[in-house]
Amino acid sequence: MTGSTVHAYRSHTCGALTKENVGQNVRLSGWVHRVRDHGGVLFIDLRDHYGMTQVLADPDSPAFADVEKVRAEWCIRIDGEVKARSADTVNAELSTGEIEIFVRELEVLGAAEELPLPVFGEQDYPEETRLKYRYLDLRRETLHNNIMMRSRVIASMRRRMEAQGFTEFQTPILTASSPEGARDFLVPSRLHPGKFYALPQAPQQFKQLAMMAGFDRYFQIAPCFRDEDPRADRSPGEFYQLDLEMSFVTQDDVFNTMEPVLRDLFVEFANGRPVTEAFPRIPYAESLLKYGSDKPDLRNPIEMKTVSEHFRGSGFKIFAQMLDKNPKAEIRAIPAPTGGSRAFCDRMNSWAQKEGQPGLGYIFYRENDGAIEGSGPIAKNIGAERTEALREELGLKAGDAVFFCGGEPAGFIDFAGKARNAIGQELGLLDKDRFAFAWIVDFPIYEWDDELKKWDFEHNPFSMPQGEMAALDTKEPGEILGYQYDLVCNGYELASGAIRNHKPEIMYKAFGIAGHSQEDVDRNFGGMISAFKFGAPPHGGMAAGVERIVMLLADQHAIREVMMFPMNQRAEDPMMGAPSEATNDQLRDLGLRLTPKA
Secondary structure, eight states: OOTSSSSSSSSSSSOOOOOOTTOOOEEEEEEEEEEETTTTEEEEEEEETTEEEEEEEOTTSHHHHHHHHHTOOEEEEEEEEEEEEOOOOOOOOOOTTTEEEEEEEEEEEEOOOOOOSSTTTOOOHHHHHHTTHHHTTSSSSHHHHHHHHHHHHHHHHHHHHHHHHOOOOOOOSOOOOOOOSSSOOEOOOOOSSOEEEESSSSSSSHHHHHHHOOOOEEEEEEEEEEEOOOOOTTSSSSEEEEEEEESSSSHHHHHHHHHHHHHHHHHHHSTTBOOOOOOOEHHHOOOOOOSSSSSSOTTTTOOOEOOGGGTTTOOOOHHHHHHHTTOOOEEEEEEEOOOOOOOOHHHHHHHHHHTSSSOOOOEEEEEEETTTEESSEEEEHHHHHHHHHHHHHHHTTTTTEEEEEEEHHHHHHHHHHHHHHHHHHHHOOOSSSSSSSEEEEEBBBBEEEEEHHHEEEOOOOOOOOOOHHHHHHHSSGGGOOBBBEEETTEEEEEEEEBBBOHHHHHHHHHHHTOOOOHHHHHHHHHHHHHHHTTTTOOOEEEEHHHHHHHHHHHHOOGGGGGOOOOTTTTOOBBTTSSSSOHHHHHHHHHHHHOOOOO
């Protein structure tokens, strides 16, 4: 393997060689995945981006002494001859598993110090260590594959969007601050001392302005920046979304365009797992009632139901008095198929107490002398007739149970949703090996802020109210619905969007109900509201979270497992040392002075 025609580092990659290459002299470069000593014969699993190849040296090999010196994660080059493995040593899990390479020459390209975390075996290591040495973490097969899947998913998104007639445009990163629900990241201006740019929380206004400019169908794999607290399904600081906008469309047009894009994207990467064929449309209020969430996990078959009438005037005084004293109070039932044992019901009651609740009332049903009877304190208090009526309404059988929440729904709905999820998980009711999609529609535009004693926007303030100006003029704010929608899958919100409010007079009125004057709107959204006065087309769109989509497809439960270089839970990058302090010269250039630390 000498001569000017041979590449300095490799003739093949570590995933390329097969039995067709037997007898060839080859050159490979990569990392030492692990070293094994089998009775004096040394084996190296050599790894690169493309795969793994087994190489070996026996004491007769001229490279044997060099092979003895290498350790895990050294970067090396080897020259050798491709040999066929014997039938009993073939590794069917590797694309190169039918061959091995007898090493004749080895060069160390980069020796490795003692590793702060192992690559082979992918042991669980503290997050801080994994992020500080992320370049080592990324050598691990699972994480490496996740990042490669992310790249393929984004490439597929682009192909599918272009096939639907969308064109990709880039929007500004340095822009003006705008109140869109989260804190902005601010960037001080050197040329305009005392003034600041903001990193965009989303390209919301720019993509709407693109519709004003007549581009019709826009999309972008857009970086977004929000100074939010991190959580498992949300990265601190920055994330990417499939951002899109369309002109001259209704809500149905957006659904009919984007549903096949996202459904077929999931089918492509689902490895045979079923994907919802036609996405159901669930009104927001119905979703809260049945599932206790506006992002329900529809793999769980449990549907909650209002059962207040069964408790009104009953012997279960807690619920009866609650209903009697508060006209807004309701009693919700959470059916638990197959959960009909005292042990399970007591376990869920203890779970509720750990969630900060006084408990979780229940009835469980069992067969007794050929009849089905209800058991538990609630059944005892409301009597056999009401207990049986509940069972019939909820379609329960012997061996099933039902749990109850009571009060004003706004006060218990989140807990009820958690209880539904916990019951489904505990009883093994979830069909985990599929992707269950739904559109959540008919979101309310406003919610009452009890602390400020005023109406405020519940969701996107740029949405067109259903009924437009007539709805704003004639309905109570809490009754006004918007053309807003979310796409949910397996308990996660994957996308959110709306048909936009493109009429200045309706926008002024909508913001006025939330306490914002016309001057406030002009000041905060001046560019967009001005554009609306020059022939604005009806338009709408949405944005889908790239990381959440890849997280689901890769069977991960944390965003950082599908990001190349994420921050930690304190919004820090321990590898690069960000955020870092600015020098006095930098602050002076920007006209800034820091206040003394407390």
